[in-house]
Amino acid sequence: MTIPLPTLRQLRFLVTLADEGNFSRAAEICHVTQPTLSAAIKELEATLGVTLVERGARGATLTPAGEAALDRARSTLAEAEDLVQAARAAGEPLCGPFRLGVIPTIAPFLLPKLLPLLSNAHPKLKLYLREDLTDRLLEGLRSRNLDAALIALPYEAAGIEAISVGSDEFLFAAAPDHPLAQKATISASDLSNEKLLMLEDGHCLRDHALAVCTAAASRSDFAATSLHTLAQMVKSGLGATLLPRLAVEGGVTDGLGLVVKPFTPAIVGREIGIAWRRGSAREAEAKLIAKTLDGLV
Structure with missing residues (x-):
């Protein structure tokens, strides 16, 4: 006996x-x-044999049976979407919609170089971009609201896989009258007594900077919301900071008159990587984007 099934439209x-x-x-x-x-x-309620929705003057509320059905409905729709995307990718990768997340300390500096390359290589690609903090991007991957995300590594997260596309070096940045700006070379040990400006909590770049110089950075009394704000505060003489080379090459310090110099030896602040949900049908396409990024970081 065939059991009546709900339709995707009903779900x-x-x-x-x-x-x-x-x-x-x-x-x-x-x-x-x-x-x-x-x-x-x-019709869906009749198919399932339960009441799913309580209808009232103020709107619609799901019953306990409706809540249970809702979880399965979301999962079923997501699996159906994965099926469609897998079939499309097998025929022609990076064709149609692709939802890419990017963290704020990468987006304005890497996307202007990446997007023209993707557009030229995959003219049928319709890219949807979302800029957000790492935690929320990873949740977007898990909930299937994103197909891939450009993040900073290392970053441990259950159910998420990632590959590196390149290393991003930390550079020292300060106003010209800062004592360390006068030195011919600078090392991580020179920061031991410095007040360093950092991004606010939630930015993974802050964590990477803290890993380099925990004692100094912990005394910072200013937390910026963006690298552009951070550079402006350095210009104002509030302190020195660490900036990723990607951002400096992307123009974050242009026109500010800051002294920006590498460390000796060089400090690799983070790896840039692309992440996807484990088992995602878009994994191969995420790796294609990673190949496109080769040489850009």
Whole structure:
């Protein structure tokens, strides 16, 4: 005996209704009329033999059975999307939509070089970009809201795989009148008594800088939200900082008159990598993007 199965359309309606909590808004998002969406939900309830939605004057609320069905519906829709993407990638990789996340300390300096290369090599690619902190990008990978993410390594995260595309060196940056700006060479040990400016908590670059000089950085009394702000604060004489070479070459210190110099020996601050959800159908395409990045970092 064949068991009646819900359709993907019905499951999508259920997920949208759960997200919006309102039949009218859910119908608008799904590009159907409200009666059409309502009828589809009733058909789904009849197929499953349970009430999924409590309908009220203030909107729609899922029943316990509806909440249980919602989790499976999201998973089923995600698997169906993976099937479509895997089939497309097998026929022509990086064709159609691809959702790429990038951390803020990489995005403005690497994307201007990467995007033209991707566009030329894969003209049918429709790239959707999201700039955010690492934790939220990784959650986006796990929830299948992102296909891949450019992040800084090392970064341990369950269910996530990544490969390195290059190393990013730390450079010392200070105003011209800073004592260390006068030195011919500078080493990590020179920072032991310095007040270093850092990015605010949540930026992985802060963690990488702290790993280089924990004692000095812990005394910083200013936390910037971006590398551009950080460079401006250094210009104002609030202290020195460590900047990734990628950002310096991308122009973050241009026109500020700062003294920027490498360490001796060089300090590799981080690895730039591309990450994806383990088992994702977009893994091969993420690795293609990694190849495109070869030589850019």
